[in-house]
Amino acid sequence: MKIYFSIVLISLSFFGCKKDTAGMGSDFAYIGGEIINPIENTIILTSQDKTTDTIKLDGRNRFIYKIEDLKPGLYTFKHGSEFQLILLEPNDSLLFRLNTFDFDESLVYTGRGAKQNNFLLNEFLENEKTEKSIHKSRSLSPKDFSRKTDSVRQAQINKFKAFKNKHEVSKTFENLVLEHINYSYYASKETYPFRRTRQQVLEAFNSLPNDFYAYRKNVDYNDVDLKNFFAYKWFLKSNISNIALKKHMSHCANEDFKRGRSLCFNLDRLKFIDSLVSDSDLKEELLYHYTVKFLSTSENNEGISVVLQNYLDKTENEKGKKMIMKFADAIEKLAPGNRLPNLEIVDYQNNTKQINKVLKGTTVITFWSNMYYDHFMENHRKIRNLKKKYPEVTFISINIDNHNPNKAMHTLRSNFGFNNEYFLKTPIESTEKLAIHPMTKTFILDKNKTIVNSNTNIFYGSFEGQLLGLLNN
Template sequence: MKFNYWILCVAIILTGCKKDNTQNNGEYAFLGGEIINANNNFVVLSKSKHIIDTIKLDGNNRFVYKVNNLKSGLYTFKHGGEFQMVLLEPNDSIMFRLNTLEFDESLVYTGEGAKKNNYLINEFLRNEIEEKKVFKYCQLNAEDYQREVDSLKNAKLKKLKKFKSKYDTSDLFNKIAHANIEYNYYFNKEIYPFVHYRGNKNDILNTLPEDFYNYRKNINYNDTFLKDYFVYNTFLRWNFSNISLKEHYKHSENNHFKSSNVCYNLDRLALIDSLVTNNQIKEDLFYHYTITFLNKSDNDKNNNAILKFYTNKSSNNEGKEDITRYANALNKLKPGAPFPALKLIDASNTETNINTIINLPTVICFWSQTYYEHFKESQHKIRELKTKYPEVNFIVINIDDYGLEASLKTLKRNRIPVKNQYQFKNPRESREVLAIYPMTKTFIIDERKNIVKSKANIFGRHFEDQLLGLLNK
């Protein structure tokens, strides 16, 4: 009842506001919301990576905001590291309610423009659920797999057709909804050779039906409308990974595929350079694949080859500076190097040097509110590892710059003991020094405070072997 009452109050406010817009020639829309278990006191609204405004929540963690000079399309609202997209069109008055404990799953829209957005968020969640099913289908032969993913696509098209017959949908919504279905289907096709259990990817590619990738003839690699849309960008990453396989096998003498192969990665970057002309799309792909390679590779020669390609081809000076700093940081974090003497804040707001608490074989992990699912899964995994390896010291560090209170609130809300939980005193500087990417990055440190592994992963299949190797020295 409380939320319904608030919506009624907002509706009255909006009605009053609309009466005052006779002198405003620009299009506009209203966006408001209520956030349960708020992580901070603001919401950031943006469009196409351009921040429109930082909106402060009131005492009840609610807000109402008028978007002036509206450009119809997908907008992003971000709170506490989590984010989601909303479709705004002229005269929309959209309210949402969400709980940060289940950000996407709890998100519900009401008001003018709500139905289209509830449809889109439900499809987003449905895609996440279906992904596990699709990964299982990937073990089928190609013909059976194609029938299964075709069936999933047809069911979505049928559902969309029913929605459009029931509601008066705009051309913009129709375009987004169809793109969501099509590119998710294309994504399902692109992952097949990688997820299929057979190790020889070349054999898989050569046995696919001739029409398996027919849709590629119509792919727009420079879609300015979809360039900020998650499903489109996910498809592009897998598509370039896949088509690079064919290119790689033209000159590779080894049929055993490794994604870490420097030649394959250079082939992929070259294909991106040749097929993508949109600067934002190209730079995002360049950056993603370059930083991913550097994180996984320990070969200086290969790293330099990838870095050279990126710096020569990229026109993003800021991105090049970021990647160069990242590469330089990695070079200082090799096995045998001393772990950097960074400053931490503990749960009682006491400052400490991290090296003063490393006096045993130590595992250092990180978490961020931006990656909430990783936070929950990693904390559970660490509890298991602590029980299994009591002789190991586990240090867990929040890397956000939202303040100590925000991280403690998240820990306590999830009933996680705050002992050995820390926060960086200088988050941005510390993130750069430790080259924290991806979020699963884990350090294994010996009792002399020297790095044993700087690119470990507590979820990796070899992690416990790496830990035992240190303990048995």
């Protein structure tokens, strides 16, 4: 039945393309497929120019959709909170089948355009592994680190050349693959100096050879064709942080460097975004990202006000301004000594409860999302160990996804069970009130249900010390 469905879709696409090509050119494509365990009954397809199409699933969770006046390039399709990039070109009839319980790993394309998209998808997935490997290699000397990143880049280029020798590829596809390889490589090099302490950062900077960043003459800070590309945005964030740090070192020589919490460094970072990035979407995303990051970690109220005003002065995005003001207000309300906002959580027997009523004694609250599976696993393993060491502490874990809980239920059932596990009844409103950023955000509350720390992290070296200090009072 599944094979038959694919044949039907391909046939529809072929005959549709043949008919339309004869009468009106070929600036269109078909996209279709099937969603297993759908989270909702729609798929959102967005182009680079922000044109959005909402595609409804039929009664068997399938769809086929024709895109008129197609502009070849990267598109984003989204289902629930999950998304993926696809390449669409004229006359494509791209089909896919995926299971939301294993979104990326279950995704496979068929039809015209499938070979290129399967190659891209594999590169995206492999890039996550490469990034982790590169991260672990930053303790190497600059020479050895360069040798490793050069080797990774060459292996990726060789893999593409082998694919190109076997399959006919478009120029658009070739450019995208090479840009992905290059910007992943650039981002890897940019992350090299960022180590834990100021002294290590200084040592890294001082040890860099003159040609370590030779590729910078080739980069474009405003490439609109790549604005949704993970590798490109990873490079932008890494590069701007890097050049801001170099500037920061030149005029704050005596400051104990703490990247996330340093007011001077973060102001430098916002300044470079403002001067280097002119594309409004990219600029806003970067300004917002680093402002929220500072607001999330800083304990300096005066610094928060300065960075907040700096963001407001630089952005023209009214929606961003409203969101950042909401976030700042939530941060203020979550200060130590206050109580959690009055919001509802739901257990996996579908019982709704007030969050403050499930707090028992000293409580730790963490959050997770299906979008960050590695974090989910690491977080829950850590909690399992902490429960053994601190049986007197209540550990609560909350899924924050904005869709039905079936996938979260499946993920928990397969790994850890449902004890003290909840999801948010009103995810959008509740995540705003709890100012959940980053995903590692952790709350510690005392026996009186009062906030002791609203922005710690169970992976911090100081976390258990915070917990012991509270338990020993």
